[in-house]
Amino acid sequence: MVEGMTRDWEGHLDRWTAANLLDADAAGRIRAWENTHARAQGLSWPVRIALAFGAILLAAGVLLFVSAHWDELSRAGRLSLLVATLAVLHGSGAAVAPRFEGLSVALHAVGSVALGAAIALAGQIFNLNEHWPAAVLLWAIGCALAWLLLRHWTQGALCAVLFPWWLAGEWDTRVPMANSHAMLPIWVGLCALSFAYLSARRSPADGPLRKALGWLGGLALLPAAVILASCGLWEHTGVAWGSPADWIVWAVALLAPLAVAVALDARRAVWNAGAVAWTLALGAIGGGPHESVATYCWCAIGAAGLAAWGIREARAERVNLAVAGLAITVMAFYFSNIMDKLGRSASLIAMGLLFLGGGWLLERTRRRLLMHMPPAHISKEAL
Numbered sequence: 001m002v003e004g005m006t007r008d009w010e011g012h013l014d015r016w017t018a019a020n021l022l023d024a025d026a027a028g029r030i031r032a033w034e035n036t037h038a039r040a041q042g043l044s045w046p047v048r049i050a051l052a053f054g055a056i057l058l059a060a061g062v063l064l065f066v067s068a069h070w071d072e073l074s075r076a077g078r079l080s081l082l083v084a085t086l087a088v089l090h091g092s093g094a095a096v097a098p099r100f101e102g103l104s105v106a107l108h109a110v111g112s113v114a115l116g117a118a119i120a121l122a123g124q125i126f127n128l129n130e131h132w133p134a135a136v137l138l139w140a141i142g143c144a145l146a147w148l149l150l151r152h153w154t155q156g157a158l159c160a161v162l163f164p165w166w167l168a169g170e171w172d173t174r175v176p177m178a179n180s181h182a183m184l185p186i187w188v189g190l191c192a193l194s195f196a197y198l199s200a201r202r203s204p205a206d207g208p209l210r211k212a213l214g215w216l217g218g219l220a221l222l223p224a225a226v227i228l229a230s231c232g233l234w235e236h237t238g239v240a241w242g243s244p245a246d247w248i249v250w251a252v253a254l255l256a257p258l259a260v261a262v263a264l265d266a267r268r269a270v271w272n273a274g275a276v277a278w279t280l281a282l283g284a285i286g287g288g289p290h291e292s293v294a295t296y297c298w299c300a301i302g303a304a305g306l307a308a309w310g311i312r313e314a315r316a317e318r319v320n321l322a323v324a325g326l327a328i329t330v331m332a333f334y335f336s337n338i339m340d341k342l343g344r345s346a347s348l349i350a351m352g353l354l355f356l357g358g359g360w361l362l363e364r365t366r367r368r369l370l371m372h373m374p375p376a377h378i379s380k381e382a383l
Helices: 002-007 009-018 024-041 045-069 075-096 101-125 132-150 153-172 180-198 208-230 244-264 266-285 293-312 316-341 344-370
Strands: none
Touching (some): 153 208, 153 244, 180 208, 180 244, 180 266, 208 293, 293 316, 293 344, 316 344
C-alpha cells in the first residue's frame, strides 16, 4: 500500500495543492526533490532500451506462437490459450514487482496490449457481431482498470489513445463512407485533444504519465492540424447538421478536450479553451479546392499563439512545435500558390532559397524565443 502511494505521489500532491494544503512554492520544491531522488535511483538509458525492446519482442513472440497453433486448437483450447497468456503476463509482472519494478511495468504493459488482441480473437471464436468500436471500448476499460490498480504510466497512456479511438470509431460507423466531411468533428476533437495532451507537461519534475501525454500531443498535433486545414465546415454535403446525433458529437469533440485539460491543470485551462476555439475556426475557414490565404494566416496565428503559450509556461517543446508548424505553413503556401506560377528553373531556385534562408531565419527565431524562457527550463536538446 505504501509502495503504491509512493508511485502515485504526483496525484496526491495535486490534490493537496488544489485543497490549499500546500502552496505552489512548496509543491515545486517537493517535485524538484522527488525528481532528483528518482533520477538517483532510476534506470539508466541502456536498461530502459533493453526493457522496451524486450517487451516488443516478447509481444511479437507471443503473437507468432498463438498464430502458429491457432488452427490446431479447438474453441475451448483457443479461449484457454488467450486467458493463460494474459494470466502469465500479468502474473509475471506481479511476481517481479518487489525486485525489479521496471520489468514489472514492461510485463504489465505487454499484458495490457495483449488484451486487445485477446478481445478481438474471442469475438472471432464465438462469431460475435462485428462492431469494432465495442471491442476498442472493452480494451480501454480493461486498461483503465489496470491503471487504477497498478498506477503504471503505460496503462494511462493506452487509455489516452483508446478512449478517443473508441469515440471516433462510433461516429465513423454511423456516417456515410463517401462523405469525408462528416468526419470533421473527429479531426476537430483530435486536434483539440492534442493541445490538451501537450499541456500536460508543467515542469521537469513531471511524472512519466504526463511526459507520455506530452509526447502523444506533440506527435499528433501537427498532422491533425494539417488534415483539419484541408477540410472545411462550409464544404460539407449530405449531412443533416440539425440532428441530435450531430449536436452530441460536436459537443463531445469540443468539450471533452477541455475537460481533459481541466483535469490535468484547471488553473491553466484557459489557454486550452483558446486552443479549442482556434481549432474550430481552422475547420471553419479551411478546405475547398483552393485554400484561401485566410487559412494560412490563421495557421500562422496559431503558431504564434503556441509559441507565446510555450514562453509563458516555460515549455520549450511548444516553441519548437510552433516553429515547425510555421515552417509547414510557409511550405504549403509556396507549393500551392507560388510554385506553379514559376518556371521549372525559377521554382527550383526559389525552393532552394526558401529552404536555406527560411531554415536559417526560423532557427534564429526559435533560439530567440527560447531565450525569453528561464535558463533552468532550457535543455541542451531544446537548443
